[in-house]
Amino acid sequence: MNIRDNPALCDKLAAEYVLGTLKGGARRRFETLLRGDAALRRTTAEWQDRLMPMAEFSASAQPRRQVWKAIERRLGLARGHAAWQFWRSESLAFWRSLSLASIALALVLVGVINSPLFDRPQVDYLATLLDDKARTALLLTGDSRRQVLTVRLVDSAPVPSDKALQLWAVPKAGAPRSLGVLSGEGVIELALTDAALGDDVAMLAVSLEPRGGSPSPDGPTGPILYKGNWVRMM
């Protein structure tokens, strides 16, 4: 059957192919023709664009969570969720140790920082960022009046020269916001803005990124090394 010279027939067959009423031998012959005929493929794609939206005429329904888990497993995307959505895979033990460590450290630091020894930068925010073994790696202090965020590297792993650490505020919903790239060693000062202190901030995190910071506008691209949360000290 040569249907190429008959555009009306091509169109009819493509339409019934997409609808599903072209069956059996006719369907198989049509599929063979499709492989060798770009124009026919285009005609078929047009019919798909016309008819497939019919799928939306059935009400949406939420698949159970196992479905995604199974897809993840079958594709070997064990950590298939966004790298920055690490809390989805954290154990309760981690959170317990995180909060205990934060409280203990905060108590010590409130004493030290607000003692007369310091020329009173008004530190009113404090965060300790821990590694995956719950060891303190970074210490963050925020002075909301002067809008200064000070990052002290306490015990962080060495960073290769082509990489950099980047600090993020992770909101309860939406993509993480960059607070800055942590270049240099020891003590780093960044601007303390609403991006870091907003009510929606669920957590602070540090990821390993290419030098200069994450190339993605949507958040971290590298692994999350450290995380923790603000403690407000007022």
Add this chain to the structure above:
Amino acid sequence: MPDSLTPDPEQLRAWLSAAAQRDATAFRALYDATSPKLFGFALRILGKRELAEEALQDGYIAIWNGAGSYQSHLAAPMTWMTTIVRNKALDLLRRHGGEAEIDGRVFDSEIMDALQDPRANPIDALLVSRDAKALAYCMSTLEGLHRQVVGLAFFHDLSHSEVAQQMAIPIGTVKTWIRRSLERLKTCLAKGERA
């Protein structure tokens, strides 16, 4: 938030091309944005939750594996993904032959109402994509029985003779109705007729 329910095709395209680069994060975002619709569709075809979930799973595996071959100039991303999930669902339907019941209603009643009278019952409220709204409007201009014939064929993968049997009408009539309905839809969609 209608935005999260009718994802922007450009966003879907971006996620698909990132998934082609093996970006699991983008793939998850794509799944979150599109799976409720595709699952609802698979459920409509298969009738059973377990089977629909299997179809969805097979579908997204194929989407991940085929993302690199998706040609954005040929089909809209949702069309491409819908075609994949539909094929997986129909494979399952064939394998589990007798199990799925043929549902003569085909469309959900509220969508049916909106189709019959989009002005009285705005389909916009159902949060479907622009393409689906346009198609819904055009289908509303078909006669009720013609629309049912098209829906049966599409959702249940029936042949002309199976549709004829289901609806107890002659096969010649079914063929004519389908041919005319498809022509009518093509013309209507080309004109961009809207409610």
